[in-house]
Amino acid sequence: MDHLSTTMHKLDEETRELHADVDAYWLDLMASGVTKESYRLQLARTYGFEAPLESALAYTKHLIIPDRRDRSRAGLIAQDLLALGVSPSKLASLAQCRNIAPFDAPAEALGWKYVVERPTQLHSAIKRNVVSRVSDSANALAYLSLYDGIAAARWKQLGVLLESVAQRPGAEQQILDAAKTAFKCMAAWFREASDPT
Numbered sequence: 001m002d003h004l005s006t007t008m009h010k011l012d013e014e015t016r017e018l019h020a021d022v023d024a025y026w027l028d029l030m031a032s033g034v035t036k037e038s039y040r041l042q043l044a045r046t047y048g049f050e051a052p053l054e055s056a057l058a059y060t061k062h063l064i065i066p067d068r069r070d071r072s073r074a075g076l077i078a079q080d081l082l083a084l085g086v087s088p089s090k091l092a093s094l095a096q097c098r099n100i101a102p103f104d105a106p107a108e109a110l111g112w113k114y115v116v117e118r119p120t121q122l123h124s125a126i127k128r129n130v131v132s133r134v135s136d137s138a139n140a141l142a143y144l145s146l147y148d149g150i151a152a153a154r155w156k157q158l159g160v161l162l163e164s165v166a167q168r169p170g171a172e173q174q175i176l177d178a179a180k181t182a183f184k185c186m187a188a189w190f191r192e193a194s195d196p197t
Contacts, residue, residue: 007166008159011114015179021187026119029126036134040084045193047077052100059102060109076142083140097189107171110162111178117158120147
């Protein structure tokens with residue numbers, strides 16, 4: 001394992017038992033039985049988690065995330081939900097996870113960032129399956145298309161950032177603890193979130 005990926009490797013190992021509770025929702029979109037309704041529901045769940053997380057990251061002091069695309073993902077999900085027939089009024093009233101607030105330190109924020117970035121490695125495969133099986137989905141793929149062709153590079157970039165921050169005293173443990181908390185929070189949110197229609 002090269003030096004730049006040590007923290008990412010540790011995160012993967014120490015949170016492995018928590019992955020399935022979150023991954024299952026994304027893997028369902030890769031199944032042959034995916035429907036417009038199941039796709040819409042997963043987007044709504046994701047919106048309810050990512051919108052407050054984007055705000056929390058934006059208000060975390062001393063956190064530098066270089067790519068502006070990270071600041072507009074919830075907007076892309078909203079665009080996709082509208083394209084799938086969710087009315088503007090329903091979209092405006094979508095529930096959001098209330099257990100996310102600005103973080104005390106960049107290390108904590110990056111633990112949460114790791115959790116929401118993991119599924120982007122599947123987005124290309126999910127998109128192919130949704131396109132082939134869900135009619136009327138062609139205009140509802142902005143979120144899944146965000147990292148087309150660059151998902152692996154973005155994942156590596158996150159690894160470099162994690163490695164850099166983890167060098168600070170106590171930061172690696174903060175990252176690990178935050179990621180575990182984020183996985184548990186996301187799994188609970190995904191279970192609770194309901195269909196916006």
